[in-house]
Amino acid sequence: MQLAFSVLAGLAAALLAPAAWAQDLDADVLSRHKQPAPAVTQDYEPSPAIWKLADEDTTIYLFGTFHVLPDGFRWRSAELDRVVGEADELVLETSDADGEAESQDLMVRMLSGIEKRVPTSQRLSPEAGEKWLALAKLTGTPPAVFDRMPPILAIMAVGLGQLDAMGSVRENGVETALQNEFAAAGKPIGSIENSADVFANVLAIDEDLLLAELEEDLIAWDGEDPEGFFLGEGTEADGLDLALEHRWAQGEPIDDLDFGDGEFGVLFEKVLLEDRNRAWAEWLDGRLDRPGTVLVAVGAGHFSGPKSVQVMLAERGLAAERLD
Numbered sequence: 116m117q118l119a120f121s122v123l124a125g126l127a128a129a130l131l132a133p134a135a136w137a138q139d140l141d142a143d144v145l146s147r148h149k150q151p152a153p154a155v156t157q158d159y160e161p162s163p164a165i166w167k168l169a170d171e172d173t174t175i176y177l178f179g180t181f182h183v184l185p186d187g188f189r190w191r192s193a194e195l196d197r198v199v200g201e202a203d204e205l206v207l208e209t210s211d212a213d214g215e216a217e218s219q220d221l222m223v224r225m226l227s228g229i230e231k232r233v234p235t236s237q238r239l240s241p242e243a244g245e246k247w248l249a250l251a252k253l254t255g256t257p258p259a260v261f262d263r264m265p266p267i268l269a270i271m272a273v274g275l276g277q278l279d280a281m282g283s284v285r286e287n288g289v290e291t292a293l294q295n296e297f298a299a300a301g302k303p304i305g306s307i308e309n310s311a312d313v314f315a316n317v318l319a320i321d322e323d324l325l326l327a328e329l330e331e332d333l334i335a336w337d338g339e340d341p342e343g344f345f346l347g348e349g350t351e352a353d354g355l356d357l358a359l360e361h362r363w364a365q366g367e368p369i370d371d372l373d374f375g376d377g378e379f380g381v382l383f384e385k386v387l388l389e390d391r392n393r394a395w396a397e398w399l400d401g402r403l404d405r406p407g408t409v410l411v412a413v414g415a416g417h418f419s420g421p422k423s424v425q426v427m428l429a430e431r432g433l434a435a436e437r438l439d
Contacts, residue, residue, distance in 0.1 A: 208290075
């Protein structure tokens with residue numbers, strides 16, 4: 116599970132952040148774990164990758180993003196500024212406006228059955244269950260709520276809090292900046308999917324597969340340092356590792372996301388990337404039927420690897436050209 120931390124936290128940032136319940140962490144507890152934001156040193160000019168999908172009267176720019184970033188991280192390029200200025204419309208995974216409404220619907224559905232759920236701590240061994248509750252306390256999440264939430268949702272929520280504690284926040288993320296810019300220009304902002312549907316598909320994965328992995332990870336964890344649980348015991352970490360962010364900002368592929376080797380990881384990757392990328396390719400194909408210029412800004416991981424959006428587009432006979 117530790118290996119998939121960046122994936123889990125990224126999904127949380129994209130889909131959980133608009134929900135008030137996901138932000139309701141104990142500020143005092145989190146502040147005790149707050150680390151100095153990592154010093155951002157960039158000895159390069161940013162040139163993140165952009166792709167172009169077009170026909171006679173429609174142009175769609177595809178831009179990979181990072182949902183959370185630290186203060187001072189530079190990611191704008193002259194080419195991106197040109198695209199932003201040219202685009203008539205911004206499309207995100209889920210816009211803030213859509214995400215807030217959808218998260219409320221998801222919360223109602225979750226809370227309606229939460230009291231009937233067997234607490235996660237009781238589905239684990241006594242040692243692992245005790246550490247599960249310790250993780251809740253150390254990350255500022257009310258243990259009673261944390262223990263009855265679907266475990267994948269609980270992990271994503273505290274993972275988002277840990278990212279914040281380590282210096283990367285959604286306020287600095289690409290989507291936040293682009294939404295502010297398009298809103299100020301009076302340009303429409305839309306969503307490519309319904310975040311509640313994505314969560315429903317994630318929650319439909321057999322929880323027993325996740326619990327088996329959690330059992331091992333919790334037993335191996337010292338029970339004292341939340342960062343040790345998410346990154347793995349013995350991992351040397353001084354604040355947030357920004358290696359992926361630097362690669363992305365320089366236009367390099369983000370194709371080594373690790374979902375773990377277990378059955379849960381395989382299914383999670385399918386739900387998180389493969390299925391969504393295929394659905395997005397269908398959406399993009401349909402969007403070509405309407406004229407205009409659109410900037411589609413979604414997580415950078417969706418544009419790399421053998422199951423990327425570009426591969427799914429190619430299966431439909433469409434080619435996305437990378438802009439240099």
